[in-house]
Amino acid sequence: MKKVLFLGTRDKSDLVLYVALTLAQIGYKTAVVDCSKKKRYLRTYTNYTDKNELYDFFNIDIAAANSPNELESIMKQSNEKLESYDFVLVDIDNLDSKSNWRPFDRRYYVGDHDKINLIDDGELVNSFLQENEKEVEFNKVTYEVPSDVDEAYLNQLFNHKIKWTASSYELPFDEMDAANKINMQYNMEPTFKKLSKDYKKVITSIVTSIAGNHEKESKIAMKKMEKGDFVI
Numbered sequence: 001m002k003k004v005l006f007l008g009t010r011d012k013s014d015l016v017l018y019v020a021l022t023l024a025q026i027g028y029k030t031a032v033v034d035c036s037k038k039k040r041y042l043r044t045y046t047n048y049t050d051k052n053e054l055y056d057f058f059n060i061d062i063a064a065a066n067s068p069n070e071l072e073s074i075m076k077q078s079n080e081k082l083e084s085y086d087f088v089l090v091d092i093d094n095l096d097s098k099s100n101w102r103p104f105d106r107r108y109y110v111g112d113h114d115k116i117n118l119i120d121d122g123e124l125v126n127s128f129l130q131e132n133e134k135e136v137e138f139n140k141v142t143y144e145v146p147s148d149v150d151e152a153y154l155n156q157l158f159n160h161k162i163k164w165t166a167s168s169y170e171l172p173f174d175e176m177d178a179a180n181k182i183n184m185q186y187n188m189e190p191t192f193k194k195l196s197k198d199y200k201k202v203i204t205s206i207v208t209s210i211a212g213n214h215e216k217e218s219k220i221a222m223k224k225m226e227k228g229d230f231v232i
Helices: 013-026 040-045 068-077 115-129 151-157 175-187 197-211 215-226
Strands: 002-007 030-034 055-057 060-064 087-092 106-112 136-144 162-172
Touching: 002 115, 013 030, 013 040, 013 060, 013 087, 013 175, 013 197, 013 215, 030 040, 040 055, 040 060, 040 175, 060 068, 106 115, 106 197, 115 151, 136 197, 151 162, 162 197, 197 215
Parallel strands: 002 087, 002 106, 030 060, 030 087, 106 136, 136 162
Antiparallel strands: 055 060
């Protein structure tokens, strides 16, 4: 079982779900841990009933938990074991959920250039990193619009404690991607067909990096989902 962190205050639920869906389509048993303050995943993508249990989203298990112990308790109620999953994707967007999840096999910082988001990210990331004396390796995913914000600003904001990997991903704003996200929330059904080429490329690259598989395998999985052929 590999744990993958997606850290940042920005709403990244659509990205994490697209990655999880692609992993599941390839054949990996995948869970998403919703540590978001607003329980974004459960409240917008499932028939949430306020029960502390696993919720299914197209062969992905979603659980709202702020600690590994809470997650294991939820899984036990559903006769599941954490060790049975190939990948567990953990979305953390607030200080209350940052602890006790280590170690992570891979870490992604997901952000944008909105000033208040970056200020909040500075607090979140620095709090997450406070126990680490050395640089911590992160992959960077940025939802972008043209601006003067650069990597030097981020490094200063995060007190130079992050070591960025060579793999960085940029997601230019696209109206269709934004519309897909809204439609997925209300229909509670994923739509890959109308995603932008940039978004599909980022999803494919992240999945390939996480799973260590060939990029072609990720692309085939996405092609099937574009046709509505989901593994159930």
